[in-house]
Amino acid sequence: MELRIRELSKSYGTQVALRNVNLDFQPGTIALLGPNGSGKTTLLRCLASLTRPDHGQLWFDGIPYRRNLKLLRSQCGYLPQELDFPHNLTPRQLLEYLGTLKNISESGQVDYLLSALGLKSVADRPFGRLSGGQIRLTGIAQAFLGKPSLLLLDELTRGLDVEERERVFALARKSSSGRLIVFSTHDPPDVERFTEQAIVLQQGRVIFSGKTEDLHHHIPGYHF
Numbered sequence: 528m529e530l531r532i533r534e535l536s537k538s539y540g541t542q543v544a545l546r547n548v549n550l551d552f553q554p555g556t557i558a559l560l561g562p563n564g565s566g567k568t569t570l571l572r573c574l575a576s577l578t579r580p581d582h583g584q585l586w587f588d589g590i591p592y593r594r595n596l597k598l599l600r601s602q603c604g605y606l607p608q609e610l611d612f613p614h615n616l617t618p619r620q621l622l623e624y625l626g627t628l629k630n631i632s633e634s635g636q637v638d639y640l641l642s643a644l645g646l647k648s649v650a651d652r653p654f655g656r657l658s659g660g661q662i663r664l665t666g667i668a669q670a671f672l673g674k675p676s677l678l679l680l681d682e683l684t685r686g687l688d689v690e691e692r693e694r695v696f697a698l699a700r701k702s703s704s705g706r707l708i709v710f711s712t713h714d715p716p717d718v719e720r721f722t723e724q725a726i727v728l729q730q731g732r733v734i735f736s737g738k739t740e741d742l743h744h745h746i747p748g749y750h751f
């Protein structure tokens with residue numbers, strides 16, 4: 528799984544979200560950092576083929592996105608920043624429904640994810656009666672469903688407590704082999720504990736791409 532981005536730009540009206548972004552991704556786990564409004568969500572949405580850039584090109588395993596959208600989407604798990612599941616549905620019903628849409632034949636995946644993320648006891652409770660963290664964890668479970676080779680996770684740990692974060696990181700670590708996981712976060716400890724690679728955006732530009740241990744040298748006192 529490799530992604531390549533060249534000269535990617537995206538504006539919303541007069542608001543520039545991404546400016547001439549060039550990046551190469553190989554399998555691994557990469558943190559996407561930057562202040563509010565720096566373009567993280569827009570970049571993740573372009574990578575997931577949910578937002579069409581104004582300029583530039585993206586390649587997935589050497590093939591331009593526009594020629595391979597079906598394959599890309601079948602191999603991509605996406606966690607949006609905002610989640611709003613039907614209030615009368617339960618996590619298990621949602622995951623089983625999405626599993627059917629994704630043609631998942633392997634039985635036990637839904638149970639595995641519910642268990643790995645600590646959702647077993649609320650799996651049959653409607654979303655209307657779940658906490659924000661439990662809803663977020665279900666969102667994370669749906670992204671991992673089907674073992675996608677590309678995981679794009681926007682504000683991965685937003686609203687999660689310490690234990691919930693640990694479960695998410697444990698699941699991601701177990702699932703990381705051979706996959707590309709790109710997650711955005713505002714939480715430096717997430718970055719230090721979870722990955723060795725980071726990309727930093729500022730006003731739509733890439734201002735850092737490299738090892739997290741070098742972040743402090745390049746961006747003293749970084750804290751997004």
Ligand SMILES: Nc1ncnc2c1ncn2[C@@H]1O[C@H](COP(=O)(O)OP(=O)(O)OP(=O)(O)O)[C@@H](O)[C@H]1O
Nearest residue numbers: 539542543544561562563564565566567568569570
């Ligand atoms: N649908 C939209 N319409 C207009 N402007 C938008 C839209 N989506 C994003 N923007 C603008 O594009 C810029 C980049 O936004 P984006 O959401 O990609 O940043 P972000 O780094 O994910 O921010 P945050 O950390 O606050 O989620 C911001 O200036 C934002 O206001």
